[in-house]
Amino acid sequence: MTAKEIQKRNQKAEQLKVLQSDDGQYFVESSEGKILYNVIISDAGDSCTCGDYARNVKKSPDFKCKHILAVYNAIPQKQVEGATFLERQAPKLDERWITKIEGKEFVKYPGLLDLGHQKGISSIEVEIVQMPTGDNGNFAVCRATVMSKLGETYSDIGDANPSNCSSKVSKHLLRMASTRAIARALRSYTNVGMTALEELADINEAINEGANHEHPKAQSKPAKKAPSKAPKKSAAEDDQPKSDAAQMAPAVENQDAKESVRKDDAKSPARAGMSEAQRRAIFNLSRRRGISVEEIECMVEESYGVTLDNLTSSDASAFIRQLQTAA
Amino acid sequence: MVLSELRQTPHLSASSINEYVECSLLYKFGRIDKLPMEFKSDALEFGTCIHRVLEAYYSAKMMGDRMLLKDVHEFFVFTWLDMARGRDDIRYADGNDYNSLLMFGRDLLTAWYTKLPDDDFTILAIEEAFSFNLPGIDIPIIGAMDLVEQDNSGTIIITDFKTSGRAYSKDEVDSNQQLTMYQIAAKQNGYADHEILLRFDTLIKTKVPRCEQYWTTRTELDERRLIKKARQVWDGISKEVFVPNDTSWKCKGCAYKQACDAYLEGEEYDQASHP
Numbered sequence: 353m354t355a356k357e358i359q360k361r362n363q364k365a366e367q368l369k370v371l372q373s374d375d376g377q378y379f380v381e382s383s384e385g386k387i388l389y390n391v392i393i394s395d396a397g398d399s400c401t402c403g404d405y406a407r408n409v410k411k412s413p414d415f416k417c418k419h420i421l422a423v424y425n426a427i428p429q430k431q432v433e434g435a436t437f438l439e440r441q442a443p444k445l446d447e448r449w450i451t452k453i454e455g456k457e458f459v460k461y462p463g464l465l466d467l468g469h470q471k472g473i474s475s476i477e478v479e480i481v482q483m484p485t486g487d488n489g490n491f492a493v494c495r496a497t498v499m500s501k502l503g504e505t506y507s508d509i510g511d512a513n514p515s516n517c518s519s520k521v522s523k524h525l526l527r528m529a530s531t532r533a534i535a536r537a538l539r540s541y542t543n544v545g546m547t548a549l550e551e552l553a554d555i556n557e558a559i560n561e562g563a564n565h566e567h568p569k570a571q572s573k574p575a576k577k578a579p580s581k582a583p584k585k586s587a588a589e590d591d592q593p594k595s596d597a598a599q600m601a602p603a604v605e606n607q608d609a610k611e612s613v614r615k616d617d618a619k620s621p622a623r624a625g626m627s628e629a630q631r632r633a634i635f636n637l638s639r640r641r642g643i644s645v646e647e648i649e650c651m652v653e654e655s656y657g658v659t660l661d662n663l664t665s666s667d668a669s670a671f672i673r674q675l676q677t678a679a
Numbered sequence: 680m681v682l683s684e685l686r687q688t689p690h691l692s693a694s695s696i697n698e699y700v701e702c703s704l705l706y707k708f709g710r711i712d713k714l715p716m717e718f719k720s721d722a723l724e725f726g727t728c729i730h731r732v733l734e735a736y737y738s739a740k741m742m743g744d745r746m747l748l749k750d751v752h753e754f755f756v757f758t759w760l761d762m763a764r765g766r767d768d769i770r771y772a773d774g775n776d777y778n779s780l781l782m783f784g785r786d787l788l789t790a791w792y793t794k795l796p797d798d799d800f801t802i803l804a805i806e807e808a809f810s811f812n813l814p815g816i817d818i819p820i821i822g823a824m825d826l827v828e829q830d831n832s833g834t835i836i837i838t839d840f841k842t843s844g845r846a847y848s849k850d851e852v853d854s855n856q857q858l859t860m861y862q863i864a865a866k867q868n869g870y871a872d873h874e875i876l877l878r879f880d881t882l883i884k885t886k887v888p889r890c891e892q893y894w895t896t897r898t899e900l901d902e903r904r905l906i907k908k909a910r911q912v913w914d915g916i917s918k919e920v921f922v923p924n925d926t927s928w929k930c931k932g933c934a935y936k937q938a939c940d941a942y943l944e945g946e947e948y949d950q951a952s953h954p
Contacts, residue, residue, distance in 0.1 A: 503900040627832030629800065629876050633894035640849065640893070665832065665874055672876075672896050676853055 358416075365421035372432045380419035389419045443470035443542070451549060459546040461531060464538040471542060472501035476534055481509060484525045490514055492525040496533035498541045502677050508536035516553040543674065545654040626661075626668035634660070634668065637675040690810070690821040691909060693860035699912045704923035704942065706916075708935040716934035718770040725780050726842040728759050729882060730825070732788060733840045734805055737826055741802040748792050752785050759784060787842070787888040791880075794890040800828035800836060811867040813906055816913045824861050826880075834874040837861045841881045852879060852893040859905045862897045 369381040371388075379388040380400075390401045397413070398420050399405065405417040416424075426432045449463020477497045484492040490513055497507040510532025512525040528550075535548035626634075638648045652660045655674070656667045663671065699706040708714045732755045739746045746754070763769060763777055771777075804827040810819045826838040839857060841847075852858075858877040865875055879893040915921075923939055924930075933939065 503904075504898060505900070624832060627830045627834035627874065628798070629828075629830040629832075629834040629836045630874070632796070632798070633876050633878075633896070636892055636894040665834075669874060669896070672894075673898065676849075676895060 358421075361416070361418045361421050362425070365418040365425055368419065368422040370422050370426040370432050378423045378432070380422050391419050391423050393420070393423055443467055445542070445544065450546070457546050458549045458552070459539075459544055461535050461548055461550045464535055464542060464544060464548060467542040467544065468498065468538045473541075474499045474501045474503070476537075478530045478533060480526065482511075484513070484529075490525055492529035494526070494529040494533040496530065496537040498534070498537040500541060500677070504541075504673055504677060506537045506541040508540060509533050510536055510551070518553075540655075540670070543651070543655050545657065624665045626663040626665055630663075630665065630668040630672065631660075633672050634675065637672065637678075641675065641678050643675075643678070686821065689818045691816065691818060691913060692820065692822045693857040696860075696905075696909050696912050697856060699915065700908070701929070702924035702927060702933075703915060703921040704939060705933065705935055707921040708938050711916075714935060714938055716768075717937055718934055719766075719768050720932065720934070721769055721771045721775050721780065722842070722844070724763055724769055725759075725784065728755065728762050729784065729787065729842050730840050731758050733791075733880070734825070737802060737805050741805065748789060751788050751792055755784050755788055756781065783884070783888070787882050787884060787890075790888040791882050791890040794892075796892070798830075800830050803827045803829050803835075809864040809868055811864060813909060815910045817917075818913070820860065820864070820909065822857075822860060822864065824864070827865075829873075832874075834876055835865060835870050836876050836878055837865060838878040838880050841879050842884060843881050844884050846883055846891055847879065847881060847893055852895050855879075855895075856905050856908075858895060859897045859901050863902050863905070866902075 364383065367383060369385075371379040371381075373379055376393050378391040378393065380391050381388055382402075392399050398416065399409075400417050400419045402417050402419055405415065405420070408415040408417070423432075445459065445463055445467045449460045449466065451458050451460060475498075477499075479495045479497075480493075481495050482488060482491060482493040484490040491511060492513065493509060493511045495507060495509045497505055499505050510529050512528035512532065514522045514525070517525065517528050531550050532548070535550050539545075539548065634648065635645075638645070643651075649660055651674075652658065652663060652671065655671065656663060658667075695706065695710060698709070709716075732751060735754050736746050736751060759777075759781055763780070769777075771780075804824065807824045807827050808821070809824065810821045812819050824837050825840045826836075828836040828838070830836065837858070839861070858879070862875050862877060865871075865873075875896070877895050877897065879891075879895075881891045881893060883889045883891060923943060925939065925943060930936065930939075
């Protein structure tokens with residue numbers, strides 16, 4: 353390169369904006385301001401990602417393009433700006449929507465809605481399964497279905513009756529059942545394991561009695577010490593009427609537990625354990641998405657309250673769909 | 680009825696629906712006018728050959744035998760020889776010829792064979808032909824599932840064998856309508872009460888050949904979307920709507936390029952002049 357050429361390049365280089373991303377690493381904006389070239393300055397040699405550099409460095413290893421010269425010029429003049437990178441925004445549950453009661457965390461309904469909308473809700477539909485009447489002990493049941501923008505649907509039920517609501521909402525049982533159903537469907541969609549505050553029978557009671565409001569699936573977490581007994585014990589406990597836990601826990605969850613006792617676990621396809629093919633699908637999908645085995649274990653624990661090995665077939669199906677939509 | 684017999688009757692399939700959507704004139708030339716292809720691409724012939732080898736491997740496995748790698752190689756060489764040697768209607772891509780694909784096929788199958796997971800799934804069917812009808816479509820939907828397996832818990836695994844020049848993206852796997860059609864077919868043909876998983880076993884023709892399994896599932900919504908699309912395709916075919924997509928990147932390698940040019944340039948296509 354002749355002195356004249358260097359001078360010409362230097363003149364062009366003076367106009368360019370230089371950003372520093374790391375030690376020895378810079379981005380230099382093109383003269384049109386449309387492209388950033390990555391310039392590396394090191395003892396082993398300098399390099400740039402521009403075409404001019406790629407063409408000329410083969411002929412002359414010491415070649416310096418205008419972007420490299422721009423960095424050289426900018427450093428002594430302290431005209432290097434710090435580069436900031438935009439982080440990809442992942443859906444996040446804001447901490448203000450989490451409340452702690454006796455050491456146990458609960459999520460608030462608006463937080464679930466907020467998270468749901470971040471992930472992309474297409475629709476929320478609520479169907480009345482049972483109107484509260486005198487004949488059924490004013491027992492309202494609703495089913496909510498949340499549909500994501502990708503088309504997956506998450507459905508769950510919620511109930512409300514005078515004994516599982518605070519006195520303030522006992523006149524609005526249908527609305528309460530609807531809120532609880534939506535909260536539960538949103539929890540499935542947003543992968544939130546925490547019980548929603550609105551699902552509790554009485555918030556004041558919960559505060560007084562302590563933190564026994566875990567998701568029933570979490571209660572049946574397969575203790576590694578006694579995996580075969582844990583689920584049975586949980587179901588039996590839930591089945592005991594009028595126990596403290598049953599009184600405080602949301603009625604829907606009691607109902608789930610009762611149903612699980614009624615059904616023969618081994619015979620019901622939904623309750624059968626995850627199949628080998630499902631296991632392979634889970635590991636294949638997670639590998640392709642760069643999710644480690646440890647992360648998968650955590651995701652399963654958070655969503656279903658059990659270890660991966662103890663997932664039911666239906667939960668494994670739902671989890672596979674969840675993984676499919678994971679970025 | 681076997682697939683070859685089913686194919687003699689008017690029908691739709693996952694690939695024909697796709698073909699109609701991508702270029703309905705291509706659909707007309709190939710499936711209605713039944714024009715002979717101007718050439719066969721080497722990728723298509725090579726893929727068919729690999730497919731036959733995998734079919735042979737799983738047929739042996741179903742019988743309780745396991746083909747060794749050398750048996751797989753032998754079967755491939757024999758099949759490729761039978762399919763491709765001496766043929767002048769195969770158009771080879773740059774750098775490919777009969778011999779180079781013979782060598783490459785062996786390497787590709789080695790990559791596949793060594794990557795095969797050691798599972799004990801029960802093989803229920805190989806090349807399982809299916810036919811079913813959908814409301815609003817007067818002709819049946821037909822096709823064949825390359826491999827249908829079942830694991831110990833009863834989960835059905837439907838696999839499609841693929842050879843591809845590159846790895847598949849997440850979206851390609853998760854939105855592939857061939858697999859969606861297989862799920863609909865499986866449900867229509869007695870597997871509705873089973874958990875169904877879908878899979879591509881893909882032999883990737885990169886410089887260093889490799890093999891990838893892609894597992895996926897489909898929701899009822901996916902099924903409904905495809906059925907709706909199939910109805911629209913059938914509507915278009917019934918009304919003889921055939922629109923050429925002559926700006927596609929696929930035009931360059933299309934086996935009906937001459938017919939398409941003649942059609943677009945106003946001449947009546949003379950089938951006799953393009954035997």
